[in-house]
Amino acid sequence: MSSEISVYDVVIVGFGPSGAAAANAAGGLGLHTLVIERDLAIFERQRAIALDDEALRVIRGLGLYDEVTAHMHLGVTARFVGLDGKPFLATPAEPTAYTGHSLTNFFHQPSLERALRDGLKRYAAVEIKAGWTAQFVDQDSDGVTLRLGNDDGDRRDVRAQYVLACDGGSSSLRKQLGVAFAGTSYAEQWIDVQALVKRPLHRDPHFDFVCSPDRPGVRCPCPGGYYRWEWRVNPGEDAEAMLDEDNVWKLLAEEGVTPDDVDIARTWSYTFHVRKAQQWRVGRVLLLGDAAHVMPPFAGQGISGAFRDAANVVWKLEAVVRGRASDDLLDTYQTEREPHHDAMTHRAVTFGRIVMTSNHTIARLRDRAFRAATKIPGVMAALLRRFGAPTPLGPGCLRARDGGTHWSDT
Numbered sequence: 001m002s003s004e005i006s007v008y009d010v011v012i013v014g015f016g017p018s019g020a021a022a023a024n025a026a027g028g029l030g031l032h033t034l035v036i037e038r039d040l041a042i043f044e045r046q047r048a049i050a051l052d053d054e055a056l057r058v059i060r061g062l063g064l065y066d067e068v069t070a071h072m073h074l075g076v077t078a079r080f081v082g083l084d085g086k087p088f089l090a091t092p093a094e095p096t097a098y099t100g101h102s103l104t105n106f107f108h109q110p111s112l113e114r115a116l117r118d119g120l121k122r123y124a125a126v127e128i129k130a131g132w133t134a135q136f137v138d139q140d141s142d143g144v145t146l147r148l149g150n151d152d153g154d155r156r157d158v159r160a161q162y163v164l165a166c167d168g169g170s171s172s173l174r175k176q177l178g179v180a181f182a183g184t185s186y187a188e189q190w191i192d193v194q195a196l197v198k199r200p201l202h203r204d205p206h207f208d209f210v211c212s213p214d215r216p217g218v219r220c221p222c223p224g225g226y227y228r229w230e231w232r233v234n235p236g237e238d239a240e241a242m243l244d245e246d247n248v249w250k251l252l253a254e255e256g257v258t259p260d261d262v263d264i265a266r267t268w269s270y271t272f273h274v275r276k277a278q279q280w281r282v283g284r285v286l287l288l289g290d291a292a293h294v295m296p297p298f299a300g301q302g303i304s305g306a307f308r309d310a311a312n313v314v315w316k317l318e319a320v321v322r323g324r325a326s327d328d329l330l331d332t333y334q335t336e337r338e339p340h341h342d343a344m345t346h347r348a349v350t351f352g353r354i355v356m357t358s359n360h361t362i363a364r365l366r367d368r369a370f371r372a373a374t375k376i377p378g379v380m381a382a383l384l385r386r387f388g389a390p391t392p393l394g395p396g397c398l399r400a401r402d403g404g405t406h407w408s409d410t
């Protein structure tokens with residue numbers, strides 16, 4: 001093991017979307033930063049697809065709006081398609097008054113991550129170590145010690161004033177700190193098929209939740225010439241068998257898609273989780289993104305939440321590191337972010353219930369009720385207020401419990 005210990009303002013563990021956004025924010029503020037990533041290259045699978053309006057505002061704040069949106073579909077309409085194959089609800093594509101960006105915008109995750117990583121070339125103070133795994137050793141009143149290791153058997157310790165654990169849903173740092181990740185995992189599995197389009201599919205350019213009681217699913221035109229389908233695995237079915245190539249072509253044939261139209265690029269199965277860390281800060285270690293919270297994908301909030309985390313925490317960290325604020329300021333990360341995260345989780349779970357209604361009679365009533373309600377003036381606006389508008393900032397560093405303003409400083 002190397003005996004020389006490097007010391008940083010902040011070490012970011014994990015170079016997924018959370019870590020890359022936090023690293024750009026830290027670089028922009030001149031923090032001496034080290035990013036540790038276990039993998040040597042970007043994970044080339046498209047997982048997340050949607051960014052909301054606030055996430056785009058965060059990207060703009062990082063100075064990467066043009067670079068990131070160059071690979072995106074902006075202002076997408078997400079539709080909930082009923083039993084008759086027609087939408088009973090659709091989100092508006094227009095920019096919101098609050099941010100000036102649309103609510104639903106699609107990206108190709110590897111391209112998004114590449115743009116974020118390229119953004120770091122602007123900052124000499126940010127160092128990246130790919131192919132290294134970080135492990136929490138201990139923390140004291142001066143900083144945190146992490147042990148890094150790689151596949152060649154090299155080991156070294158680093159010190160940081162603060163550590164951002166951006167190491168994903170199965171965060172080893174969270175486990176090493178003994179923080180519970182309470183919540184539930186859904187029983188249902190889903191399969192996901194990502195295909196490269198060879199000739200125009202002549203389909204609506206919208207994102208569709210297919211709200212069928214027999215086989216709920218998703219249809220989604222993606223940036224980069226991809227198209228994606230997802231289907232629920234029904235009780236008694238086997239996800240692996242459903243991913244058999246012949247079966248995938250059968251499912252695609254029901255969508256009117258043949259091998260002349262697309263090449264299957266990737267297939268996989270997954271399940272949903274609703275879990276969050278009980279503490280988002282343990283002394284000098286803060287949990288961000290999936291390390292702090294996971295939710296079902298129905299509201300497209302995984303990466304938007306991660307970007308909100310980075311935007312909330314990094315400027316506070318800089319104020320503390322530079323001695324302009326006491327470290328109490330860092331406690332406002334969870335008090336400000338958690339109520340918003342809970343509201344987004346409620347949104348994702350509600351959307352999931354609408355999509356996965358399993359009873360035909362209830363599904364028929366659902367379709368009729370939404371169609372009737374959205375024709376009544378003001379109802380659509382109320383629905384958007386409930387499910388589309390941002391949740392107001394709760395008590396934190398700028399808003400005290402009594403509704404007044406306070407600033408936690410030294």
Ligand SMILES: Cc1cc2nc3c(=O)[nH]c(=O)nc-3n(C[C@H](O)[C@H](O)[C@H](O)COP(=O)(O)OP(=O)(O)OC[C@H]3O[C@@H](n4cnc5c(N)ncnc54)[C@H](O)[C@@H]3O)c2cc1C
Nearest residue numbers: 014016017018038048049050134167168289290300302303
């Ligand atoms: C099928 C599916 C659909 C989804 N759809 C959406 C969507 O539409 N919109 C949306 O916003 N989100 C969606 N998500 C969720 C989204 O993909 C995640 O929220 C997002 O990737 C989380 O980013 P992250 O950076 O926090 O974690 P991750 O992307 O998991 O990145 C963590 C990184 O940390 C690294 N790492 C882990 N441990 C260590 C260690 N000890 N040392 C060094 N490196 C380490 C890993 O290699 C990885 O690169 C979806 C997820 C799935 C599975």
